[in-house]
Amino acid sequence: DAGVTQSPTHLIKTRGQQVTLRCSPKSGHDTVSWYQQALGQGPQFIFQYYEEEERQRGNFPDRFSGHQFPNYSSELNVNALLLGDSALYLCASSPGHGPTDTQYFGPGTRLTVL
Amino acid sequence: KNQVEQSPQSLIILEGKNCTLQCNYTVSPFSNLRWYKQDTGRGPVSLTIMTFSENTKSNGRYTATLDADTKQSSLHITASQLSDSASYICVVSANTGGFKTIFGAGTRLFVKA
Secondary structure (H helix, E strand, O other): OOOOEEEOOEEEEOOOOOEEEEEEOOOOOOEEEEEEEOOOOOOEEEEEEEOOEEEEEOOOOOOEEEEEOOOOOEEEEEOOOOHHHOEEEEEEEEOOOOOOOOOEEOOOEEEEEO | OOOEEEEOOEEEEEOOOOEEEEEEEOOOOEEEEEEEEEOOOOOOEEEEEEEOOOOEEEEOOEEEEEEOOOOEEEEEEOOOOHHHOEEEEEEEEEOOOOOOEEEOOOEEEEEEO
């Protein structure tokens, strides 16, 4: 049983470009959350998807958007990239969206904006 | 303001020694507290979860404690191993109608031979 998978592993973009990151949840999980983790910091919650809709959102601008597909996989899109968007982007899946549902994290996508 | 603060920021110990990591939080209303281990370049992995009524939880050589009155938690690592070198992140979830989970910045633990 595969865990949470993310692609690509690494990505280099320039300022102003757009990027799409992908996540496949663990089998049996219907909820996907995205996090941004700057170097030396804890993950910051971006948003959460279940039933193909964004349900909760952290303090991130509209440049950050997402999508969840019928198979529960998800995408994170970031437009008009800034240098400060350089970070590790983590996807986490869970069997539900309650506060006690354990989140399983993927290995992350390392985004570098030049 | 909902916050989770961890100390120390980093820690170096010798293999075989014990250590204790601290977490203070102001997240309210409290639902649960988790400790995660994050190896360099990897996603976090859950070690323990504690709800309001639990004051201790063990997972092998890891023992977490929770004092909900003082809003403090600790993670004790016994007989450390080189593979324990990682970041340990305290995560507190609030029991609101929606999803609210606050991550601490983590404690970076280095175990030396």
